[in-house]
Amino acid sequence: MPDVVRTRIAPSPTGDPHVGTAYVALFNYAMARKHGGQFVLRIEDTDRQRSHPASERMIFEALHWLGLTWDEGPDVGGPHAPYRQSERSEVYRDHARQLVDRGAAYPCFCSRERLDALREEQRLSKGQLGYDGHCRGLDPTVARRRVAAGEEHVIRLKMPTEGSLEVADLLRGAVRFDAAQIDDQVLLKSDGFPTYHLANVVDDHLMGISHVIRAEEWLSSLPKHAQLYRAFGWEQPVFCHLPLLRNADSSKISKRKNPVSLNHYRRAGYLPEAMLNYLALMGWTMPDEREVFTLNEFVANFSLGDIRLGGPVFDLTKLGWLNGRYIRELSAEALLGRLRGDLLSDDYLLKVLPLAHERIDVLEDFIAYAGFFFTGEVAWDDAARTALVAKDRTPAETAKAFRVLLEEHLDPIPEWSAESVEAALRAFCEKAGWTAKQLFMPVRVAVTGRAATPPLFDTMAVLGKEVCRRRVRAAADLLRTMKV
Numbered sequence: 489m490p491d492v493v494r495t496r497i498a499p500s501p502t503g504d505p506h507v508g509t510a511y512v513a514l515f516n517y518a519m520a521r522k523h524g525g526q527f528v529l530r531i532e533d534t535d536r537q538r539s540h541p542a543s544e545r546m547i548f549e550a551l552h553w554l555g556l557t558w559d560e561g562p563d564v565g566g567p568h569a570p571y572r573q574s575e576r577s578e579v580y581r582d583h584a585r586q587l588v589d590r591g592a593a594y595p596c597f598c599s600r601e602r603l604d605a606l607r608e609e610q611r612l613s614k615g616q617l618g619y620d621g622h623c624r625g626l627d628p629t630v631a632r633r634r635v636a637a638g639e640e641h642v643i644r645l646k647m648p649t650e651g652s653l654e655v656a657d658l659l660r661g662a663v664r665f666d667a668a669q670i671d672d673q674v675l676l677k678s679d680g681f682p683t684y685h686l687a688n689v690v691d692d693h694l695m696g697i698s699h700v701i702r703a704e705e706w707l708s709s710l711p712k713h714a715q716l717y718r719a720f721g722w723e724q725p726v727f728c729h730l731p732l733l734r735n736a737d738s739s740k741i742s743k744r745k746n747p748v749s750l751n752h753y754r755r756a757g758y759l760p761e762a763m764l765n766y767l768a769l770m771g772w773t774m775p776d777e778r779e780v781f782t783l784n785e786f787v788a789n790f791s792l793g794d795i796r797l798g799g800p801v802f803d804l805t806k807l808g809w810l811n812g813r814y815i816r817e818l819s820a821e822a823l824l825g826r827l828r829g830d831l832l833s834d835d836y837l838l839k840v841l842p843l844a845h846e847r848i849d850v851l852e853d854f855i856a857y858a859g860f861f862f863t864g865e866v867a868w869d870d871a872a873r874t875a876l877v878a879k880d881r882t883p884a885e886t887a888k889a890f891r892v893l894l895e896e897h898l899d900p901i902p903e904w905s906a907e908s909v910e911a912a913l914r915a916f917c918e919k920a921g922w923t924a925k926q927l928f929m930p931v932r933v934a935v936t937g938r939a940a941t942p943p944l945f946d947t948m949a950v951l952g953k954e955v956c957r958r959r960v961r962a963a964a965d966l967l968r969t970m971k972v
């Protein structure tokens with residue numbers, strides 16, 4: 489065990505905050521707290537196209553909601569600031585240069601056309617895919633001159649070309665990779681920005697991370713990372729790849745089968761402590777096999793080496809059961825506090841009220857009029873079912889439209905608002921050749937259960953992405969069962 493335990497979570501702010509991020513954060517948190525070390529939050533926003541500040545904000549909020557805290561990070565600062573990779577570009581450029589000077593990396597001038605042609609050739613001959621090392625053998629003096637002359641290039645890492653590479657993983661022991669399968673990874677892109685691999689390794693080293701505990705999907709990056717440590721002459725941290733969370737059918741957890749956004753669980757009223765408790769059971773068991781325990785009890789009993797491989801199933805029924813147990817433990821006052829914390833908070837009510845204000849004559853009308861703002865699912869009566877089907881379209885066509893609308897237009901919205909929802913609905917119409925009228929009514933009925941509602945975009949904005957997504961999906965499922 490290294491003298492000082494420093495762990496980190498390194499999310500990329502490219503979407504909604506994911507349960508997988510909470511899972512990995514929890515185990516990193518436990519490791520640091522158990523050993524009196526520090527837990528760092530680093531934002532990996534090197535993918536400039538996909539990174540979004542709104543996503544970063546949601547990650548902070550979701551982790552705070554769960555009750556996880558970090559000792560260093562973009563929001564709290566710390567001795568290794570900045571903790572946002574987009575603010576550290578010079579550090580990576582400098583390190584890439586060091587590797588080139590040591591002969592461990594090289595500039596590559598291959599054009600996009602050449603790489604595309606190469607890929608096509610490899611595909612047709614069913615050969616090994618990947619970069620063929622064309623620029624690896626360039627004379628360094630010539631390469632340097634071309635770089636100095638401003639020729640466009642990337643920097644690639646020299647990987648061993650034969651034999652195998654062995655890297656230790658805490659849970660798997662020595663993992664062996666065939667060198668021939670791994671090509672020379674791009675470290676620095678032609679725009680001077682780093683790839684994940686370079687930025688991740690440089691930061692883990694500079695930030696003194698002792699244990700890299702992350703999701704199994706990064707295991708395939710391990711040989712590249714190990715090679716980077718070797719090339720820099722740095723000591724490697726302990727690597728520990730956590731098992732992937734799975735759907736009940738053992739596929740990798742995905743939003744098609746399970747809600748994966750922490751925002752969903754928060755809005756649906758899962759209690760953060762139940763969620764953490766449930767995540768702690770993913771691949772790990774209390775020494776006395778107790779299933780219900782607090783975060784502090786988890787930390788006190790935690791041991792990284794006890795994690796079992798084999799995909800733990802993220803089972804909504806069991807999570808629901810556990811949450812129910814936590815709810816029943818609360819006093820009525822505490823339960824009221826929870827309701828007032830989110831679903832019945834002044835904040836939320838003040839968003840709903842303007843949408844109902846004009847339409848109620850006595851206060852008791854409010855619940856009947858605005859009830860759908862407070863439920864999870866909505867029920868569609870016969871009239872609503874009819875209105876769910878788009879004019880001049882079949883139920884199956886409407887169901888398909890809902891799916892495309894969700895996946896291509898609503899899901900990718902980084903900042904959910906009346907404006908962004910409207911733009912997404914109109915973009916769908918444009919692309920699919922639907923009229924606004926044809927789409928808006930079925931969507932209105934899908935998200936509210938009714939044909940007469942407050943203005944659609946404002947309503948969807950207040951309901952939030954998660955609720956709208958859930959209801960549109962449920963409506964599509966219903967439409968699929970409907971006869972023409």
Ligand code: GLU
Nearest residue numbers: 498499500532688702706
């Ligand atoms: N940015 C990566 C992610 O989003 C971090 C992977 C790692 O922990 O090394 O998961």
